[in-house]
Amino acid sequence: MNQRIVVDPITRIEGHLRIEAETDPQGTITAAYSSGTMVRGIELILKGRDPRDAWAFAQRICGVCTLVHGIASVRAVENALGYTIPPNAQLIRNLMIAAQHVHDHVMHFYHLHALDWVDVVSALKADPAATSQLAQSISSYPKSSPGYFADTQKKLKAFVEGGQLGIFANGFWGHPEFKLPPEANLMAVAHYLEALAWQREVVQLHTIFGGKNPHPNFLVGGAPSAISLDSGGTAVNMNGLQTVKTVIGRMKDFVEQVYLPDTLAIASFYKDWFARGEGVGNFLTFGDFPEKGMDDPASWLIPAGAILDRDLTKIHPIDMNNPDEIQEFVSRSWYDYAGGKEKGLHPYSGETNLNYTGPTPPFEQLDVDKSYSWLKSPRWKGHVMEVGPLARVLMLYAKGHKPTRELAGYALGKLDLPLTAMFSTMGRTAARTLECKIIVDQMPTWYEHLVSNIRAGDLAVHNPGKWDPSTWPVEASGVGFMEAPRGALAHWVVIKNKRIDNYQAVVPSTWNAGPRDSKGQPGPYEAALMDRHTLHDPKQPLEIQRTIHSFDPCIACAVHVVDPNGEELMQLRVR
Numbered sequence: 001m002n003q004r005i006v007v008d009p010i011t012r013i014e015g016h017l018r019i020e021a022e023t024d025p026q027g028t029i030t031a032a033y034s035s036g037t038m039v040r041g042i043e044l045i046l047k048g049r050d051p052r053d054a055w056a057f058a059q060r061i062c063g064v065c066t067l068v069h070g071i072a073s074v075r076a077v078e079n080a081l082g083y084t085i086p087p088n089a090q091l092i093r094n095l096m097i098a099a100q101h102v103h104d105h106v107m108h109f110y111h112l113h114a115l116d117w118v119d120v121v122s123a124l125k126a127d128p129a130a131t132s133q134l135a136q137s138i139s140s141y142p143k144s145s146p147g148y149f150a151d152t153q154k155k156l157k158a159f160v161e162g163g164q165l166g167i168f169a170n171g172f173w174g175h176p177e178f179k180l181p182p183e184a185n186l187m188a189v190a191h192y193l194e195a196l197a198w199q200r201e202v203v204q205l206h207t208i209f210g211g212k213n214p215h216p217n218f219l220v221g222g223a224p225s226a227i228s229l230d231s232g233g234t235a236v237n238m239n240g241l242q243t244v245k246t247v248i249g250r251m252k253d254f255v256e257q258v259y260l261p262d263t264l265a266i267a268s269f270y271k272d273w274f275a276r277g278e279g280v281g282n283f284l285t286f287g288d289f290p291e292k293g294m295d296d297p298a299s300w301l302i303p304a305g306a307i308l309d310r311d312l313t314k315i316h317p318i319d320m321n322n323p324d325e326i327q328e329f330v331s332r333s334w335y336d337y338a339g340g341k342e343k344g345l346h347p348y349s350g351e352t353n354l355n356y357t358g359p360t361p362p363f364e365q366l367d368v369d370k371s372y373s374w375l376k377s378p379r380w381k382g383h384v385m386e387v388g389p390l391a392r393v394l395m396l397y398a399k400g401h402k403p404t405r406e407l408a409g410y411a412l413g414k415l416d417l418p419l420t421a422m423f424s425t426m427g428r429t430a431a432r433t434l435e436c437k438i439i440v441d442q443m444p445t446w447y448e449h450l451v452s453n454i455r456a457g458d459l460a461v462h463n464p465g466k467w468d469p470s471t472w473p474v475e476a477s478g479v480g481f482m483e484a485p486r487g488a489l490a491h492w493v494v495i496k497n498k499r500i501d502n503y504q505a506v507v508p509s510t511w512n513a514g515p516r517d518s519k520g521q522p523g524p525y526e527a528a529l530m531d532r533h534t535l536h537d538p539k540q541p542l543e544i545q546r547t548i549h550s551f552d553p554c555i556a557c558a559v560h561v562v563d564p565n566g567e568e569l570m571q572l573r574v575r
Contacts, residue, residue, distance in 0.1 A: 002025070005029075005535065007541055008037070012112045014554040016038050018035040019033070029530055034515060035375075035515065041352070041354075044352055046058065050498070050500075051220075051499070054077060059073065061505060065485070066216070068482060072490060077495075078480070080477055080478025081478070081495075083221055087292075088450060090293060091450040092223045094291075095205065095450070096209055099202060101485050102255065104485035109433065112552065116549055118180060119171075119174065121171075121173040123152075123153065123188075128146045128147075128153060131186045134184060155193070172542045177542050180266065208236060219462060221465070226461060245444075255436050255440050260437055263430060274415075274417055274421035276424060277425030277426075277547040279423075279525075280386055280527045282307065282384060283386050284380055286320070286482065286489070289301035302483050304318055307391070312394060320479045325380055328350060328510075329344045329517040330371075333376050333515060334374055335352065335355060336351075337353065357370065373514070376510055376514060377517040378506050378514060382519075384517075388486055388552070393422070404434070425550045432552070477495065479491070484508055489508055492505075508557070510557075512524045525553075
């Protein structure tokens with residue numbers, strides 16, 4: 001007998017996501033549906049505002065991605081106004097974006113995704129001495145003594161004996177799909193706790209360049225903090241730059257000595273997950289990390305393009321201003337378009353017209369033949385596209401990026417797997433780790449270029465040329481894009497009479513988590529769950545969690561909050 005499995009909410013993600021899956025009598029998923037259960041209204045809030053202020057509002061789309069929407073927003077306004085920024089500002093933005101990637105990827109692996117593979121309770125059975133031997137066999141990380149792991153085990157035991165697992169509560173511990181030996185589980189738990197402390201140091205880079213974290217400051221036309229050779233004041237000085245250098249070194253050490261070895265060690269026990277959860281086989285990147293500027297794609301670390309049907313021999317160019325390329329559909333979403341629900345709209349002419357048609361919460365099942373999500377369905381030339389670390393690693397590999405090819409060859413060689421294994425749930429997880437090392441390895445180069453400019457007397461971080469609105473055209477439009485940790489992100493802005501006339505953000509988790517479109521094509525989450533997933537226990541859908549978490553969902557980026565009846569929940573007055 002077929003069965004409908006409902007997981008609501010999916011936990012260990014940012015925001016609220018509901019997954020419904022239909023299974024056959026053997027427990028194999030035959031259909032899946034992804035529903036964002038909150039609505040985003042930032043686009044409506046931005047209308048009529050000064051475009052130079054947009055980043056401060058848009059950045060609040062998410063509280064975990066912190067800077068990415070700010071970057072996309074200032075780039076959109078700069079693109080619309082033809083606004084170039086100084087080289088130092090570009091290098092500072094690269095360093096801030098890179099720090100976000102490294103921080104986000106490590107946090108996702110240990111605190112959101114690793115517990116899909118690590119049986120925390122099993123770690124209580126581990127031998128700390130044997131755990132130390134295991135850790136030292138895969139890495140030179142200095143914190144790998146028997147005493148270190150014995151102390152971790154004592155902390156974990158105190159959680160259990162206290163009647164609760166605290167931060168490890170509500171896991172499917174003991175599930176037969178867990179395959180790690182106790183020693184590997186203890187090692188992973190120790191590094192989970194280690195990463196909590198590590199992240200406190202990493203955010204210093206944002207506070208030095210942006211004043212605070214989360215949500216550091218930005219500025220249309222450059223970077224917000226002046227550079228000074230003096231040691232005092234609030235400007236970025238040599239003392240701050242030395243701290244940045246130290247932080248980058250510690251980031252590199254943790255990625256190389258902990259994150260990368262742990263990923264390969266865990267993946268070696270779950271090779272079957274390199275053969276399921278593929279999804280749509282189409283991948284999209286917008287590109288990022290320009291060395292010379294956003295108008296010089298040849299200088300970008302991450303190239304832009306589209307890959308279709310797994311074919312890495314052909315990279316399709318993309319045009320983000322072409323109304324026939326990127327479109328958002330709402331045929332299965334709780335929105336209306338003036339031209340009808342079956343029509344696709346390019347973001348320049350995008351609409352945010354809310355229309356919740358039910359069912360009324362609480363409800364047992366979605367009516368998936370009608371609208372069933374607050375997420376829209378973005379498409380590139382009509383194709384469903386996956387975005388994220390896997391898309392970027394594949395794009396770099398296809399473009400012949402030497403460090404990517406060498407690192408992928410090393411990782412796949414250790415696991416004795418072909419490149420095609422990357423098209424999978426575990427491949428998505430591994431790609432995030434590989435990308436993290438690629439990016440952190442590039443950070444010292446950007447840092448040295450910045451310091452070299454400063455030593456040569458170049459302290460400029462802002463271009464005031466277009467700051468005066470009297471110099472702006474009556475109408476202007478632009479797109480600001482970047483590669484956020486979760487994938488390709490873009491903001492489109494239309495400016496009329498010096499005010500925002502339309503603003504649309506198409507975010508990574510909309511690309512990946514969106515519902516079916518007018519052609520009935522499932523989104524990447526939905527397609528991935530329909531690729532060789534059989535549930536051992538419908539009441540403990542660990543298999544669903546593993547694949548959804550491999551995308552690192554941020555549904556708060558894709559949706560926000562509304563009353564079930566569409567009523568206003570609060571009013572904010574800005575003075």
